Amino acid sequence: MKRALDGVIAALERYPGDPVNLLVGEPCFDPPAEIQEMFGRTGGASASGYGPPGGEPELRAILADREGDGSLGPENVVVTHGAKGGLLALFAALIEPGDEVIHPLPCYPAYPAMIRKLGGVPVGIVEHGDAFEGWAREMFTAVGPRTRAVVLSSPSNPTGTTLGNRELSRLIHSCRKHGLRLILDEAYAAFRFAGGIVESSAVDPRDTLVRVGSASKSLALCGWRMGWVIGDPELVTLVTGAQAALLNPPATPPQRAMLALPEVPESYFYGIRRAVYGRLEMLVGAMRRAGFDAEIPAGGFYLWIDIRDRLDPVIPDTAGWCERLAEERGVGFWPGEDFGVLGWIRLALPQGDRWREEVQELERRLSAEE
Ligand SMILES: Cc1ncc(COP(=O)(O)O)c(C=O)c1O
The missing domain is CATH 3.90.1150.10 (Aspartate Aminotransferase, domain 1)
Structure with missing residues (x-):
């Protein structure tokens, strides 16, 4: 297009x-000095083989620890080719041709583009810049028998709007009622300047919330193509399978370097x-x-x-x-x-x-x- x-x-x-x-x-x-330094030590020939399909187990454990509230383990995390690779594997795992995914308008252009490429139907619902408040109510009027998921970024690209706890709870509640996945793209999570802290860290045990993260912006590692998807173990298995089928595992050297993430100071x-x-x-x-x-x-x-x-x-x-x-x-x-x-x-x-x-x-x- x-x-x-x-x-x-x-x-x-x-x-x-x-x-x-x-x-x-x-x-x-x-990028953080600790991660650059780790890359120098671990990024050589010893990291030249294919890694495990869902990512290095140690990195998955670190991400589970960092991104969760203590209730997550490596079985909740798949390491992906950037957030974009994560979204692609996720959509491929969740939608069949003709299935619908609801997203805000305006939105990150990759959502409708990917959904269309997979034969799905993107359904855009206008968001009025009210911290998703009106949107969380309105978008459910678009739910139909083929709707599979809702996707949005918070903070949003392009608007910068961030989802508050109340809207997040409302969205999770309503998505669960309709049997939909709520895909929360947190590529800009490190850059919240105002508004409530979103407690997305506890993945919903009844498999509604799926979180997509990225090292591109929050660690200045756009070129490393490092991202992750966090969800319930069943979803993680599906996404890992889709990633293996489409792309193979993400590169091993950056994953090894990311093991220094816990050393990066606040x-x-x-x-x-x-x-x-x-x-x-x-x-x-x-x-x-x-x-x-x-x-x-x-x-x-x-x-x-x-x-x-x-x-x-x-x-x-x-x-x-x-x-x-x-x-x-x-x-x-x-x-x-x-x-x-x-x-x-x-x-x-x-x-x-x-x-x-x-x-x-x-x-x-x-x-x-x-
Ligand atoms: C909302 C959003 N999600 C995902 C991405 C892609 O991130 P990555 O580089 O991790 O694939 C971007 C990049 O601009 C973005 O704006």
Whole structure:
């Protein structure tokens, strides 16, 4: 499927100067020293064989310990090829052609894309940015005989909305009533700035809640393709089987390096949260001064900004607006179309050592007269 993003990338390439590119969400900090050091010690030839299909048992035990409230064991965890590999194996395990999966709109574009590729039917229900409160009620009107699961990210990509305990309990309760799995994608769990702490750590013993995690953002290890799925043992067996059939086990060297996870101090996680918050704060300031309605999100890596008043109300062509901005001013924003809604744009964290200058440049370019 063609992405609106591709038009923006092409337009940025046509811009004659340096672009201000806020398209891709990558961490703005280094991986923990403890994990890098462990990689140096364990990532050699001794880690060159296939590992067990569900991941290294020691790593599964560490993740169970870290992610649970004491009630989880390695049998609740499968190590996956990033969160995305986990989602793919999970959807492959849960859905048959024609089955439906409900997701919020806007949402991470991979959900509907993967569900469709597997022959399933994604069913998008609009989320109004109220910490999923209204959504948790509304989305059940879409449940039908072929619905198998509900998937959402919290903190959300792209909106930054985070699920509170009350909404999580409500969703679990209602999913259980309808016999659905609730897939909670926690790729940005390390970046919650506000709102209640979500107690997703206790996996529901009656197999409703499934949690998907990732080392990509929270440990700055996007390129290692390290993720995990946490669920009841029966589901873990199904996901492990699907992963084995589709992809084989995830790479062994990064898994061995991840065994140093318990040594990473809490100060690392505090520091990265501060770093991300600081960049978002500065970005919000620049966008507001340039006349946009920007706010610090409750969590995650992104600003999600309403630009409907800048567009034609009848055909709010967000992609066209972003392409023009890219071509004429060299500024790259991701159009809402790819996330399933018109009239909104997503801005990712500014990258690199010169990020402050980049944000200033962004403000200058957006504020310049036509
Ligand atoms: C909500 C969400 N889930 C999953 C992923 C994929 O993470 P990974 O790199 O672990 O596959 C991303 C990446 O941007 C994401 O935004």
